[in-house]
Amino acid sequence: MQYRLYPKDAQIQALKVQLGEACRLYNAALQERRGAYKHAGLSLTYYDQATQLKAIRAAGDLALANFSASQDVLRRVDKTFKAFFRRVKAGAAQPGYPRFKSRKRFDSYTFPSWGDGCRLTDAGRLYLQGVGHLKVKWHRPLEGQIKTVTVKRQAGQWFVGFSIEYEGEALPGTDAQVGIDVGLTDFATLSTGETIPNPRYYRKAQARLRIAQRRVARRTRGGANRRKAVVLLQKAHAHVQNQRADFHHKTSRTLVETYGVIAVEDLNVKGLASGMLAKSVNDAGWSAFINKLDYKAAEAGRQLVCVNPRGTSQTCLCGAEVHKTLAQRWHECPACGLSAARDHVSAQRILGLGLSLLDLT
Template identity: 35%
Template structure:
């Protein structure tokens, strides 16, 4: 199992200047290497025995460009530009490896036939991290000993160890990240032991969750978590800070201060949302052995007029966190087909067409009347139980109890998000 812990460290002004210069040099090298790849692609796109429908550059056909050819050219880069000699060698290699992964995601489709976007040239300040691929080994560029991080050619810096490193894990990689409020080191560690997944026969409690915009999620047990709407509540302050930044002359010190304030607001919102997601994920994993959720097309939903609210809820980030928390505990998370979960009646299976504004499920066949999201949660639970081969048990309540009970809201410890 691989974990990543993020700690803040305190560099000196000289060390900050060195790391910022490293980031700028690595950004330039990224852009040059990406330009090499795109130039080779444009010059070899049209076959030699036919013409292209669009204009293509002609001339000498360059040699194929790959990670290995660009890595071999690092020696020539250091000869022509001596400032690159001051950067740790493996850090430059990892920078090219990152570009190679982004290139392969664009050029080579995955198992489902999807491809990533084209790698982009990075503007000044857009590259915010660099990597030391080895930690605490004999030839490593990064060493973390007794709360002190020592980086090759940068120096030693104190680290705020707000939580201890887990026992049994071996440090593998150190990523230095520049954020709006300071510098952080993200330590990736590995333990060869893998948590044992709970056997299907040992599942005692199961739940289906239906995520939404009126309520963040509703469980098949009739419990709901209210949606915090972090971005909606902070829109006024964000708009005011962005208005101040837009009135400054771009590139001046006052513009940079205003831009930094906007970045701090966005960083605070991101952290509040992430903390909330972890609270909900741990609450679910504490209560249930099996958690079923819909396999939503979030990118497609985010193209609708509800895009701002969907991005604010961040369902995709929450489901990833839920999966990670469940795996570390050895619990089961099952994705189910979302089609028809809001329309089908959990009791008789009849289709009850309803618009998005109708929040109550009223079945004309069996006369069941419950909350729309609760009905969806029960359907999701039943589909999850069918997927793993367990008997259906609905929500464990009688129809009369379900009709009499209202959806109850769960109070979680709300993160501090006052801006």
């Protein structure tokens, strides 16, 4: 759950200091690990580094206000190294040694435990240690048990992200079942025949992104105007992302409230048929959507089942293969005579596959 922050000037300065210090700590920890490895062949652990934190802070050499947030920076370094060693072990040709981060690109830090240096005030503000009481735009109610708080800088704006533990408030049971087919023109088609159109902002946003992109391309490299154009482009991207996330939240919520069993295609399957490749247009959006659907379903005690997408659009409900090109939007089965919209048939087929999978388990 991400919300926009409206810091005052002094708070922006404080946020920048916190981020800058988190970045400095990150790079220092990285440096120490590199040195130990290069000169002594030693691999430092998170604990080796965390034990030094107290002394560093006592010496006044770290202005990152919250102790746990400092530990979190070290944990991030640790993760980066662990991932690096995994790549080395897996025999990656270019494992990519962990790199220093520039202040410009270091744009988030995390309070790892709620209540420790961060809390909500009665007035609905977010208190962050070292920064103060921040104004938040609560565009959606914050539900569930907050676990961590991450402060982010994105395109010159500030955001706060809450990771939430859902208490799993089960919804009343329902026998309703649905299969969902990812659409090319529509967002999705349901086995009920209902379609979920792409939201109206979608085309507008695409057009706006293209314009912003072109503006960047026309400005000279390294110039101040280009920098400004880049910020505008980043803002446009952030705006689209937020809108999309919002749409995904609302859509997945409605589905989970309505259906007890939800069957979808698993588009992460390798080697998709050519017809499926076209669907990857929606791919990035689709997996983000499935993630939201997944945790909401789990929270509500619903069943989400992922089926192999192979052949879902080429097989009739009677089992006969009915080949169609992408352009053919209508399904006509010579075997059983079924005549229906292609995506509607696919969605029903997905539901059928999903139910047979559930029967097996």
